Amino acid sequence: MGVTKNQIFTQEQNELSKVFKVLGHPARVAILQYISKQNACICNDLVNEIGLAQATISQHLKELKSIGLLDGEVEGKSICYCINVKKWEQLQQLLNSFFNQTRINCC
Amino acid sequence: MGVTKNQIFTQEQNELSKVFKVLGHPARVAILQYISKQNACICNDLVNEIGLAQATISQHLKELKSIGLLDGEVEGKSICYCINVKKWEQLQQLLNSFFNQTRINCC
DNA sequence: TTTATATATTGCAATATTACGATAATAATT
DNA sequence: AATTATTATCGTAATATTGCAATATATAAA
Numbered sequence: 001m002g003v004t005k006n007q008i009f010t011q012e013q014n015e016l017s018k019v020f021k022v023l024g025h026p027a028r029v030a031i032l033q034y035i036s037k038q039n040a041c042i043c044n045d046l047v048n049e050i051g052l053a054q055a056t057i058s059q060h061l062k063e064l065k066s067i068g069l070l071d072g073e074v075e076g077k078s079i080c081y082c083i084n085v086k087k088w089e090q091l092q093q094l095l096n097s098f099f100n101q102t103r104i105n106c107c
Numbered sequence: 108m109g110v111t112k113n114q115i116f117t118q119e120q121n122e123l124s125k126v127f128k129v130l131g132h133p134a135r136v137a138i139l140q141y142i143s144k145q146n147a148c149i150c151n152d153l154v155n156e157i158g159l160a161q162a163t164i165s166q167h168l169k170e171l172k173s174i175g176l177l178d179g180e181v182e183g184k185s186i187c188y189c190i191n192v193k194k195w196e197q198l199q200q201l202l203n204s205f206f207n208q209t210r211i212n213c214c
Numbered sequence: 215t216t217t218a219t220a221t222a223t224t225g226c227a228a229t230a231t232t233a234c235g236a237t238a239a240t241a242a243t244t
Numbered sequence: 245a246a247t248t249a250t251t252a253t254c255g256t257a258a259t260a261t262t263g264c265a266a267t268a269t270a271t272a273a274a
Contacts, residue, residue, distance in 0.1 A: 002227070002228035002229035002230070002261070002262050002263065003228075003229055003230085003262070003263080004132065004133065004134075004229090004230090004261085004262065004263090005158070005159070005262090005263085006133060008157065008158040008159070009133035009134070009136075009137055009157075010137075013133040013136045013137050013140070014133050016130075016133075016136050017130065017131050017132050017133040017135070017136045018131075019131075020127045020128070020130040020131035020136075021127070021128070021131030021132070022131075023123075023124065023127035023131075024124050024125075024127035024128030024129075024130075024131040025111065025124050025128070025231090025232085026111065026113060026116035026120040026121050026123075026124040027111075027116070027232090028124070029116075029120045029123050029124045029127075029205070030116055030117075030120050032209050033120070033208075033209055036208075036209040036210065042250085042251095043250075043251060044249085044250060044251080050115065050116075051112070051115040052112070052115070052232095052233075052234090053233065053234050053235080054234090054250085054251075054252095055233075055234060055235075055236090055251095055252080055253080055254095056232075056233050056234065057251095058251060058252055058253085059231095059232080059233080059252090059253095060232095061251090061252095062252085072251095074240090074241085076241075076242065076250090077240085077241055077242055077243095077248090077249055077250050077251090078241095078249080078250050078251075079250075079251065083209070083210065085210060088206070088209075088210050089210070091206075092203070092206040092207075092210075095202060095206075096199070096203070098136070099195070099198075099199040099202075101140075101143075102139050102140055102143040102190070102195075103143065103190065103192060103195050103196070103199075110232070110233080110258075110259055110260085111231090111232065111233090111259090111260090112232090112233085132261090132262085134262090149220080149221095150220070150221060150222095151219085151220060151221080159262095159263075159264090160263065160264050160265080161220085161221075161222095161264090162221095162222080162223080162224095162263075162264060162265075162266090163262075163263050163264065164221095165221060165222055165223085166222090166223095166261095166262080166263080167262095168221090168222095169222085179221095181270090181271085183220095183271070183272065184218090184219055184220055184221090184270085184271055184272055184273090185219080185220050185221075185271090186220075186221065
């Protein structure tokens, strides 16, 4: 027990919920908003901006990367994290289809 | 440790991530899609449709109710669960604002 | 009232997530 | 090469989530 039974759901349901899940933490929402505000971003800034340890931020960044939402580019000593705008729009569309299709036949 | 530090985030970030989190499980996505397909819904149908125990489905329904997405109306012996369309649209708009505002300044 | 049916709640075990310190890895600087 | 700065990974503790059986609750039917 304790394991999500992904086998019994469709690929669409698993993919969709995976995206929702990654966005389902305030730190990750905050990271995305901060990166957007900055036009570019260095991880160390995030550690100062958000009140979490460096290791924790790094972990959250990894999860955002896992759905392709963030690109990390090495820039000297540090890494510039950017939102992958193409993926961003793709995911927004995915969520909107879900919202539109699901509502459409509702009682 | 192990607790999400909600205090260090804005109310908006916490609310937004809460919605994402609730939608971040394939069973809950599946439940919403099934209810939408049916026009109405009884929990017991869900137990047959989705391959999870009755107690588990009930728990997932509770979480969907926690963000106001589902209304449950007693109907004889069973309960008719419906999507709260108003809330549904409200949440869709919330997520879209997040997506639009966050992308807009990105590098 | 008893029985049957449908849903909710409780208690528990297994796994996942969150967070952090310590440490490793990488790259620029001296 | 040694030092410094930045990010990633590892190990671990605390808490949360998932899932289910058992039980409780509520309503309809007999």
